[in-house]
Amino acid sequence: MSIFLLQSIFLVLLCFIIGYVIARFIKQKLYDRAALKTASNVIDNEDRAQPVSTATQATGSANEAEFYTSIKPDNLQIVEGIGPKMESVLNENGISTWSQLASKSVPELQAILNKYGNRYQIIDPTIWLEQVKLAAAGKVDDLIKLQKIDGVSKLENMMYLGRKSGFARYKQDDLKIVEGIGPKIEVLLRNAGIETWQQLSVAELSSIKAILHTAGPRYRLATPESWSLQARLANNGEWSKLKEIQDKLRYVRPKQGEQEIAEA
Known part of the structure; x- marks a missing residue:
């Protein structure tokens, strides 16, 4: 067998080995990235939406x-x-x-x-x-x-x-994004130091009720039990969950006085 033939065989084998190593490396990098991403998602148990269509x-x-x-x-x-x-x-x-x-x-x-x-x-x-x-x-x-x-x-x-979900019209920290909060209640909350979605999300229910109670009889009709949850979802950008909750809240017909406050 000639030296030239041996060299050719050696080069072919070398190219094959190099190609195999590179392919394995790329595959492993892609796998690692996907695995790490999955691990992050498992920790946070995040819901994934479907891809947005081109249209x-x-x-x-x-x-x-x-x-x-x-x-x-x-x-x-x-x-x-x-x-x-x-x-x-x-x-x-x-x-x-x-x-x-x-x-x-x-x-x-x-x-x-x-x-x-x-x-x-x-x-x-x-x-x-x-x-x-x-x-x-x-x-x-x-x-x-x-x-x-x-x-x-x-x-x-x-x-x-x-x-x-219809939330694009609301700017960040617009408290009126919360079902049950209208302009008047928003002013009450802001005057009491609750000015952001994050602040509302951690506010104690008793504190919110105290603010409404102090404002007078009309405001006591409001039901703020879900406000903190809605604010947290808005602050986290969990729009589909927020819409789902608000749809359920709207299904229950509010009292007339409460509706007037919310829309004021």
């Missing part, structure tokens, strides 16, 4: 940027892989805004996750930083494209569901 994207693109600006920079849940529980973990460690998260390094974030046990230790925060830097820079389209690499864009779904 729907086209009709909604006009007010897409406007709706994005209504999402406050302390809503870390626009990042794929961050849900309520993960956001709570980050908040506990002094990370509550996009810019604060973007300023952290992967080792710093990994050190935080390591404190919370095995389920958090396997999360790779690298993909968070890619997303949150785009969010902080206001690069909506780029962020949606990045999230779509793995399938559905979480941010796009949040914006689409907000428009579809």
